[in-house]
Amino acid sequence: MTFIYPTGSNKAHPLPLSPAYKSSIKRAPNKPLIPMRHTLSELTGPVYGHETVREGDSDLTTQHKGEPLGERIIVHGHVRDEDGRGVPDSLVEIWQANACGRYVHVRDQHPAPLDPNFTGAGRTLSDASGYYRFVTIKPGAYPWGNHHNAWRPAHIHLSVFGHSFVSRLVTQMYFPGDPLFPFDPIFNSVPDEKARMRMVSSFDLENTKPEWALCYRFDIVLRGQNATPMETK
Amino acid sequence: MQDSVKPDGITPSQTVGPFFKYGLTPTGEYSWNDAFTNSTLTPDVSGDRVRIEGRVLDGDGAVVPDAMLEIWQADAQGRYADPQDKRALPNASFRGFARCGTDKDGHYSFDTIKPGVVPDPDGKPQAPHVVLAVFARGMLRHLYTRIYFSDEAGNAADPVLALVPADRRATLTAVREAGKAVYKLDLRLQGDNETVFFDV
Numbered sequence: 001m002t003f004i005y006p007t008g009s010n011k012a013h014p015l016p017l018s019p020a021y022k023s024s025i026k027r028a029p030n031k032p033l034i035p036m037r038h039t040l041s042e043l044t045g046p047v048y049g050h051e052t053v054r055e056g057d058s059d060l061t062t063q064h065k066g067e068p069l070g071e072r073i074i075v076h077g078h079v080r081d082e083d084g085r086g087v088p089d090s091l092v093e094i095w096q097a098n099a100c101g102r103y104v105h106v107r108d109q110h111p112a113p114l115d116p117n118f119t120g121a122g123r124t125l126s127d128a129s130g131y132y133r134f135v136t137i138k139p140g141a142y143p144w145g146n147h148h149n150a151w152r153p154a155h156i157h158l159s160v161f162g163h164s165f166v167s168r169l170v171t172q173m174y175f176p177g178d179p180l181f182p183f184d185p186i187f188n189s190v191p192d193e194k195a196r197m198r199m200v201s202s203f204d205l206e207n208t209k210p211e212w213a214l215c216y217r218f219d220i221v222l223r224g225q226n227a228t229p230m231e232t233k
Numbered sequence: 234m235q236d237s238v239k240p241d242g243i244t245p246s247q248t249v250g251p252f253f254k255y256g257l258t259p260t261g262e263y264s265w266n267d268a269f270t271n272s273t274l275t276p277d278v279s280g281d282r283v284r285i286e287g288r289v290l291d292g293d294g295a296v297v298p299d300a301m302l303e304i305w306q307a308d309a310q311g312r313y314a315d316p317q318d319k320r321a322l323p324n325a326s327f328r329g330f331a332r333c334g335t336d337k338d339g340h341y342s343f344d345t346i347k348p349g350v351v352p353d354p355d356g357k358p359q360a361p362h363v364v365l366a367v368f369a370r371g372m373l374r375h376l377y378t379r380i381y382f383s384d385e386a387g388n389a390a391d392p393v394l395a396l397v398p399a400d401r402r403a404t405l406t407a408v409r410e411a412g413k414a415v416y417k418l419d420l421r422l423q424g425d426n427e428t429v430f431f432d433v
């Protein structure tokens with residue numbers, strides 16, 4: 001038995017060429033993608049277990065001697081497929097700017113301070129129900145050279161392995177109510193508004209820890225293995 | 234909890250951006266540890282060891298120094314290290330996955346083994362191939378392609394290569410260097426000789 005991943009769900013993704021995002025102009029293919037049937041090569045994918053994740057990798061506030069500056073937050077949610085099923089044992093990797101909007105990456109030129117107590121990288125494995133959780137610092141907005149006065153809304157980059165190579169997802173999680181949304185060509189590269197809003201986390205008061213950290217919920221939805229699996233020989 | 238809600242659709246993709254390296258491909262340059270390297274090799278793996286290397290180029294032919302490539306492949310017996318491949322157990326520790334960031338000159342390389350033959354959904358053999366995902370700043374969603382090997386007779390009958398116009402198949406075929414277990418393939422994101430990408 002093998003599963004079919006409907007390609008229709010790919011419509012939620014941005015088109016490769018989104019001219020308002022200048023870097024896409026020379027890096028998007030000009031020729032149409034060639035459709036193909038999924039074979040075992042596409043329907044299988046890497047499986048990683050707990051040996052990939054070290055103790056403490058999901059807490060970005062305890063990776064150095066001291067505590068990082070900024071607003072401590074909890075980010076949690078479920079990795080699910082389109083049919084609503086939890087995706088267990090899925091590796092979730094994150095990377096982000098610090099509270100001032102500065103990345104530790106050597107090529108980040110934003111003249112905001114680095115934080116010696118914050119790298120901004122984390123990883124975890126979703127549990128049996130697909131649940132994952134990180135503790136981190138709320139990242140700052142940062143300027144970029146795309147156009148005059150261009151600022152990225154605050155975001156956390158996420159990389160998620162589903163259960164097949166075609167369910168692989170790299171995305172960005174945004175924060176509710178960010179005033180920069182209307183001006184950001186990367187956020188707005190997703191044409192459908194409802195799909196776009198699925199990249200925005202929601203404030204989670206219920207799981208906010210009193211006297212300690214605000215909580216945001218971000219559910220990650222991967223391509224589904226169709227509800228009716230196809231039998232093949 | 235919101236455990237049983239059927240979602241409206243998938244989470245859209247966003248670019249990996251220019252600053253993924255310290256999180257996804259630190260390779261000793263950052264304090265974070267590597268979950269993955271550019272090698273699939275494990276001490277017990279059987280098969281022919283090969284290196285696949287080349288450059289990533291944009292629509293102007295300029296090198297792309299901030300791309301990330303990921304490969305996924307079967308072992309030398311054509312079996313994937315995934316429970317969904319139920320035909321037989323793969324090599325005990327072979328995973329078949331590797332990740333590589335391009336360097337300042339746009340170079341990438343993978344150390345791996347030549348994969349075996351994997352059947353297509355009709356049971357027809359596919360020529361040995363590696364599945365490749367390409368991520369970069371400027372790419373709002375990653376692209377899928379495949380790497381085939383120039384010295385495989387099975388390429389002529391491969392059902393996926395057959396979908397590709399004959400004059401574009403070379404963009405998917407890594408060329409073996411004379412006398413070496415090294416295969417070269419440049420990836421062109423756009424323009425003349427643009428790499429074939431698949432809609433999967």
Ligand SMILES: [Fe+3]
Binds near residue numbers: 157
């Ligand atoms: Fe960013």
